[in-house]
Amino acid sequence: MRFWGIGILLSLLSLPLSALTRTDYRAVHGMLSNGWVVLRAWSEAGEPRCLAVDPATLEVSVVSGNPDSVKGEAPQKSTYELLRTAVRERRDGVQNAGLRVGRPQRTGAWLTFDLCPSTHPLDRDLFRDLETDASPLPVFLEVSGRWMATHPADLSWLIEQRDAGLLEITWVNHTENHNYRPGVPLKENFLLLPGTDLDAEVFTVEQRLLERGELPSVFFRFPGLVSSPELVDRVLALGLIPLGSSAWLAKQQSVKNGAVVLTHANGNEPEGLEILERWDHRHRPDLFTGAWHWLDERDWVGAAPPAP
Numbered sequence: 677m678r679f680w681g682i683g684i685l686l687s688l689l690s691l692p693l694s695a696l697t698r699t700d701y702r703a704v705h706g707m708l709s710n711g712w713v714v715l716r717a718w719s720e721a722g723e724p725r726c727l728a729v730d731p732a733t734l735e736v737s738v739v740s741g742n743p744d745s746v747k748g749e750a751p752q753k754s755t756y757e758l759l760r761t762a763v764r765e766r767r768d769g770v771q772n773a774g775l776r777v778g779r780p781q782r783t784g785a786w787l788t789f790d791l792c793p794s795t796h797p798l799d800r801d802l803f804r805d806l807e808t809d810a811s812p813l814p815v816f817l818e819v820s821g822r823w824m825a826t827h828p829a830d831l832s833w834l835i836e837q838r839d840a841g842l843l844e845i846t847w848v849n850h851t852e853n854h855n856y857r858p859g860v861p862l863k864e865n866f867l868l869l870p871g872t873d874l875d876a877e878v879f880t881v882e883q884r885l886l887e888r889g890e891l892p893s894v895f896f897r898f899p900g901l902v903s904s905p906e907l908v909d910r911v912l913a914l915g916l917i918p919l920g921s922s923a924w925l926a927k928q929q930s931v932k933n934g935a936v937v938l939t940h941a942n943g944n945e946p947e948g949l950e951i952l953e954r955w956d957h958r959h960r961p962d963l964f965t966g967a968w969h970w971l972d973e974r975d976w977v978g979a980a981p982p983a984p
């Protein structure tokens with residue numbers, strides 16, 4: 677293993693994620709001496725901290741030390757870089773850039789639930805229902821900062837479900853404001869609205885999660901699934917991996933092996949949840965025998981889609 681020679685003291689063993697104020701929160705790129713990729717750095721009560729990802733497994737951790745002089749790139753054949761390359765190769769167009777499918781080792785699909793800003797409560801009954809499929813049930817929750825700010829009890833409930841061993845949550849960044857202007861063409865809407873500060877949209881959600889003692893994952897979902905090739909490049913440059921979808925259920929796309937399934941659990945898409953529950957109930961025998969799985973973050977290892 678190469679050592680980049682700046683003497684970062686690594687303590688990957690669960691640093692307490694306290695509610696102390698973070699200052700100077702910023703993007704950083706480079707490898708730690710243990711081969712992890714640094715994504716962010718900040719100062720917390722005067723102590724340097726960083727957020728790093730294991731490029732082999734996508735596991736994320738908060739690490740002590742100042743990473744400002746780190747260098748290097750993750751191995752091209754690592755899970756992290758293979759997935760990022762797959763996204764880079766499919767970034768044309770204005771909608772649904774990012775990972776839409778994977779090639780998992782197990783038969784199944786990834787469940788992703790968008791938590792865009794909403795005046796409705798979280799669809800808790802949906803999670804209670806699906807939790808009988810697996811313990812814990814792996815879910816990718818695309819969380820917006822405005823949803824977190826306006827649904828503190830629902831957010832706490834999700835964390836409690838996770839702590840009780842019922843959910844395995846991968847937090848996916850869905851931006852702070854999730855801005856949208858009705859009537860504006862897609863190619864100028866959502867994150868493409870003039871004046872959008874991408875760094876602030878991304879970093880604020882990450883800091884909200886850290887403030888709650890949660891770890892942001894490397895995954896990102898574009899609001900409205902709307903982006904441009906240039907915007908995809910900027911999200912990749914922040915070290916993130918955009919998730920698209922091949923199975924937006926409310927749009928009549930179907931669940932298939934390796935699909936990234938998209939529904940909204942924020943009360944705005946009851947028809948999508950109904951389709952998901954019907955599909956799920958029909959396939960419960962397969963879930964119980966292991967012929968079908970709801971996939972987790974580790975199932976992305978070795979699952980990068982082939983070149984288009």
Ligand SMILES: [Zn+2]
Pocket residue numbers: 790791792850854898899900
């Ligand atoms: Zn959304």
